[in-house]
Amino acid sequence: MIEQVVWLLSGCALALGCFFMLSGAVGLLRFPDFYTRMHAAGVTDTLATFLILGGLMLLAGWSLALFKLGMILLFLFFTGPVASHALARAAQHSEWKLPALKTRGEQGGATEPPTAAADVAEADALNTDRV
């Protein structure tokens, strides 16, 4: 009974891992930009690795293979994001650098945003003849 449950769980984990892996590969092929491609590959890589190795760990049972799979999982968990970060950093130093984003301060620098007090003063100046 419990073996069948474990077998079913491992099958579900492997199937989900396959789905995430395939969606990541489609994103890697079809996205238009380098950074979007890196996003698709980097995000799905970690999750698919976790699911597939978790499914294999469920199949392994208590053995040395479980420990080795755990070591592989831990290592891929740490190195995947580190490799993605190093890749994005290297790309930022190249001619494929992203254009700098405008911050909020730069956007509002040229024209002062209208404030409530300025509105009141302007209305007072316009409506002096009414009083």
Next chain:
Amino acid sequence: MLAATIIALLVVMAMALIRALLGPSVYDRILAVNVFGTKTVLLIAVICFTFGKPEFLDIALVYALINFVSVIGVLRYFEFRSGSGGEVMDD
């Protein structure tokens, strides 16, 4: 399910290779090679369980180490160079 996982892994590796061949920049190629290496580790691990030989997991572990070190090394090489030419860009 293990056989289906192997097939999906092979399909993903083929797609990563297509991106590595097409990739307009050198960083696309490095990304595709990184994905290919990670999927190779998973493929070795799944093949171990399909054929019932858990000793092969050591190979997967060593392959993960080599893949990470090689990607970081290639990135250090290309970090301050232009992708196509090879002259050093002053940053």
